[in-house]
Amino acid sequence: MDRQDQHGRSRTRPAPARSRLPFVAAAAAAAAFVLTAGLATPLNPAPQKAAAEAAAEDDGKKTLTVAVAQSVDSLSPFIAQRLLSTSIHRLTYEYLTNYDPKDNHAVPAFATKWQPSADKLTWTYTIRSNSRWSDGKKATAQDAAWTFNKIMSKEGTATANSNFVTNFRKVTAPSPTQLVIELKKPQSTMAALDVPIVPKHVWEKVDDISKFNNDKDFPVVGNGPFVLTDFKVDQYVKLRANKNFWRGAPKFDELVFKTYKDQDAAVAALKKGEVSFVAGQPALTPAQANGLKGEPDVKVNNGPGRRFFALATNPGARTRDGKKFGDGHPALLDKRVRQALFLSVDRKAIVDKVFQGNAVEGAGYIPPRFSEYSWQPSAGQELGYDPQRAAKLLDEAGYEKKGGKRVGKDGKPLNLRILCHATDPNDKAVGKYLKEWWGDLGIGLKVNCLDDVSVPWYAGEYDLAFDGWSVNPDPDFVLGIHTCAALPEKAKESAATDNFICDKKYDELYEKQLAEYDPAKRAGLVKQMESWLYDSGYMNVIAYPNAVEAYRTDQIKSIATMPSAAGNIYGQDGYWSWWSAVPASGKTSSDGGSSTGVIIGIAVAAVVLAGGGALFALRRRSTADDRE
Amino acid sequence: MTTETASVPAPQEPENAEGNRPPQEVKSPRALAWTRRRHSAARFWREYRTHRAGVVGLAALVLIALAALGAPLLVGSDAQSVTEAPGEAMQAPSGEFPLGTDQFGRDLLALLVWGARISLTVGLLAAFLSVAIGTVVGITAGHYRGWYATVIMRVTDWFLVMPTLVLAIALASVMDRSVWTIILAIGVTTWPTTARLVRAQTLAVESRPYIERARALGGGHGHIMARHVLPNVMPLVLAQTTLVISSAILTEATLAFLGLGDPTVVSWGGLLQDAREAGAVSAGDWWYLAPPGIAIAVVALAFTLCGRAVESVLNPRLGVSR
Numbered sequence: 001m002d003r004q005d006q007h008g009r010s011r012t013r014p015a016p017a018r019s020r021l022p023f024v025a026a027a028a029a030a031a032a033f034v035l036t037a038g039l040a041t042p043l044n045p046a047p048q049k050a051a052a053e054a055a056a057e058d059d060g061k062k063t064l065t066v067a068v069a070q071s072v073d074s075l076s077p078f079i080a081q082r083l084l085s086t087s088i089h090r091l092t093y094e095y096l097t098n099y100d101p102k103d104n105h106a107v108p109a110f111a112t113k114w115q116p117s118a119d120k121l122t123w124t125y126t127i128r129s130n131s132r133w134s135d136g137k138k139a140t141a142q143d144a145a146w147t148f149n150k151i152m153s154k155e156g157t158a159t160a161n162s163n164f165v166t167n168f169r170k171v172t173a174p175s176p177t178q179l180v181i182e183l184k185k186p187q188s189t190m191a192a193l194d195v196p197i198v199p200k201h202v203w204e205k206v207d208d209i210s211k212f213n214n215d216k217d218f219p220v221v222g223n224g225p226f227v228l229t230d231f232k233v234d235q236y237v238k239l240r241a242n243k244n245f246w247r248g249a250p251k252f253d254e255l256v257f258k259t260y261k262d263q264d265a266a267v268a269a270l271k272k273g274e275v276s277f278v279a280g281q282p283a284l285t286p287a288q289a290n291g292l293k294g295e296p297d298v299k300v301n302n303g304p305g306r307r308f309f310a311l312a313t314n315p316g317a318r319t320r321d322g323k324k325f326g327d328g329h330p331a332l333l334d335k336r337v338r339q340a341l342f343l344s345v346d347r348k349a350i351v352d353k354v355f356q357g358n359a360v361e362g363a364g365y366i367p368p369r370f371s372e373y374s375w376q377p378s379a380g381q382e383l384g385y386d387p388q389r390a391a392k393l394l395d396e397a398g399y400e401k402k403g404g405k406r407v408g409k410d411g412k413p414l415n416l417r418i419l420c421h422a423t424d425p426n427d428k429a430v431g432k433y434l435k436e437w438w439g440d441l442g443i444g445l446k447v448n449c450l451d452d453v454s455v456p457w458y459a460g461e462y463d464l465a466f467d468g469w470s471v472n473p474d475p476d477f478v479l480g481i482h483t484c485a486a487l488p489e490k491a492k493e494s495a496a497t498d499n500f501i502c503d504k505k506y507d508e509l510y511e512k513q514l515a516e517y518d519p520a521k522r523a524g525l526v527k528q529m530e531s532w533l534y535d536s537g538y539m540n541v542i543a544y545p546n547a548v549e550a551y552r553t554d555q556i557k558s559i560a561t562m563p564s565a566a567g568n569i570y571g572q573d574g575y576w577s578w579w580s581a582v583p584a585s586g587k588t589s590s591d592g593g594s595s596t597g598v599i600i601g602i603a604v605a606a607v608v609l610a611g612g613g614a615l616f617a618l619r620r621r622s623t624a625d626d627r628e
Numbered sequence: 629m630t631t632e633t634a635s636v637p638a639p640q641e642p643e644n645a646e647g648n649r650p651p652q653e654v655k656s657p658r659a660l661a662w663t664r665r666r667h668s669a670a671r672f673w674r675e676y677r678t679h680r681a682g683v684v685g686l687a688a689l690v691l692i693a694l695a696a697l698g699a700p701l702l703v704g705s706d707a708q709s710v711t712e713a714p715g716e717a718m719q720a721p722s723g724e725f726p727l728g729t730d731q732f733g734r735d736l737l738a739l740l741v742w743g744a745r746i747s748l749t750v751g752l753l754a755a756f757l758s759v760a761i762g763t764v765v766g767i768t769a770g771h772y773r774g775w776y777a778t779v780i781m782r783v784t785d786w787f788l789v790m791p792t793l794v795l796a797i798a799l800a801s802v803m804d805r806s807v808w809t810i811i812l813a814i815g816v817t818t819w820p821t822t823a824r825l826v827r828a829q830t831l832a833v834e835s836r837p838y839i840e841r842a843r844a845l846g847g848g849h850g851h852i853m854a855r856h857v858l859p860n861v862m863p864l865v866l867a868q869t870t871l872v873i874s875s876a877i878l879t880e881a882t883l884a885f886l887g888l889g890d891p892t893v894v895s896w897g898g899l900l901q902d903a904r905e906a907g908a909v910s911a912g913d914w915w916y917l918a919p920p921g922i923a924i925a926v927v928a929l930a931f932t933l934c935g936r937a938v939e940s941v942l943n944p945r946l947g948v949s950r
Contacts, residue, residue, distance in 0.1 A: 197829065286718075287913065288910055289906055435892055436709060451801060
């Protein structure tokens, strides 16, 4: 999910400053990786195989290896924002509450009970007394209070979780089992505070928390179902089971997140049995998924995802005090143009062709998986695929078609740019379709694919952009990124805003839903916000991609998805998948023929190498013979 | 240009002197020059024909170039359209699609033919850009000597030791994704070899007495470089160009494969990149991977064969007609 992050646009965790960091691995590295992986695997399977088996059964230790594409940004809960890092925090620290794997409602975790006061401004949490840190000390309410106070102190500690605490007045721990949070105004996310609680006795010794990445002293002291034991940048993160975990020890003894920058290499490793699981971030491509379905002992999990894939239009970037910047196309300030663009996007074709059925057609802002908040446009409101209506809207907006091109009143043809993530194949593929659809409409499109979209994005120098976020069970964060308060203070500064949207009506609704404690009423408000977003044409959700991931059934007997009926395994809102995973009975994969794909890959590489060698030889000869 | 340079392969003074004589002294100088050029072209071709590998390479190139030029007629102009793709995703080769289809259901054979256009265009333009820069740098450095030459050759050295691919990747990733970026990236990173070669030849040419004579008769820097040195280094430059083209095509494919090309344009390297991203490697869809790879190898090989033949025909040291 580097993809996601650098995508940037989809984080799973609420946080104010989004990082659209570049795909850390240069594509070159990825390519080299394919080659080396392809060459190393079948030529000398023995040592790796042996190693894998040794780890898996020889010393009786059950290891679960997960292939991930993303890099760890930081192991400090105060800084980390990426899905991989926050998933690790889910495993190594306790949160006040957790989400039920069946239906996402808040369930006890570090807190066993939580209760608001009559005025809704004071929340009292009862902290469990049977949780211990991995160094033997008891975990208490003091640890929780210290953690929240540290985030509120804003000494560079609020990078990851500030949206939870901006509304906090005071956090205290009157007794080891009681945590009291006083609020400035009511806040509906109090049962969904996704903040890892860290051990006070360890962290208060840290000199500068804002720069501390928590990767010096292993094992790292925690109280989650797993304990972090080792970490090497872009290589692996190792965790061992916490046998004293209050909910029960995990069944696997060790959990390893191994970095595979290239998804195809990870798939090959899964086929060879070197990894037990390939994370669906980025989702496996249809070809990979279909190829794996034919493999013995491999199960492909294709569940509804928690992400949306959208087309964002630049509404005119500006700062909080209204100073305009960036160079978004002025035509997009007209709602009719924005809607016309979306009207000429055939979402069904994109789901069928690009995602090949591994996605759900887009509508409201929140994926249908979160049924209480998901919203569908009414029949009259819906912007379905209708190029004729799009053409009419453009005519009305003053963009007449002349000689196949839409020309504005100033006589200039309408040409737009779209910002795309160079590392996301789906962005590029959808870009090809958009170029043709909009070309038929008479609008020119330049697909501008970058490794790091954050620079033009923060600078507001884009017309359209591919956008996507992972949505939490509590939608507060993904809604908050479209409020005026999220706009940057200074031009081109990084800020919490997603797409520079700032609207009074939307902000009012946001405030109301945040203060609404009645779930049904709150859902109603959230749906109104989604409806506004839909009509605005600023965020056009094209699809909700599925989480497509795969694991070896001869290494993992069973593993929980979330939601349990049909859902994802990697990147859950909780530790359920890895905590619940049951190892298969010691059998490892058959050591048969290596996969055809790898052999062909090698053959092609050999041909290319031979060709290159021949070329080189010829050139050498010519040089030696003839040149002066 | 080709034929003319062929006519002046070696620094033979009389010929050059003749070529530089004022027009009024000769009857119909234009006709004379053209006769001379025709003769030398014929001589060049006679000589070239004897290199069998060169002829094979040339034939392959002509075939591929014809296919690329005739792409709209051969495979239809809508072959690149994703919205009107005729097939299903990732189909294996069949009667309808001889090389199968890609993830959008487009005919891969048609894409391969269209891809030839970009690969050839980029290869040729980048090679010309690279050789042009190299020639200018080489001739000026060889001509002016002194501190200018020292400075410019140190710059050349610096570019020479920089890994070309890394530099090209850096350039391509900071600029817009487009075909011109790739051309520029290859052009400005691969010129040092040419510069070095041309400088050596320039030094050799400039040490000959007729240059001194031209100077004594009042020939300025520009005159000497353009009229005396350039025609004499041209054979070398030409041979170098043909050789650089093949490496430029390879570099273009590499950059496209690494995802630094324009994603909306079909090129061979881009096809390989698409195949990788679609998961064709692990799925074992060889028909998606092999043809673009082989095409790249064949074109690069063909250009090298031609370049080598041209080089040995035009070799200044051996002379054209032995």
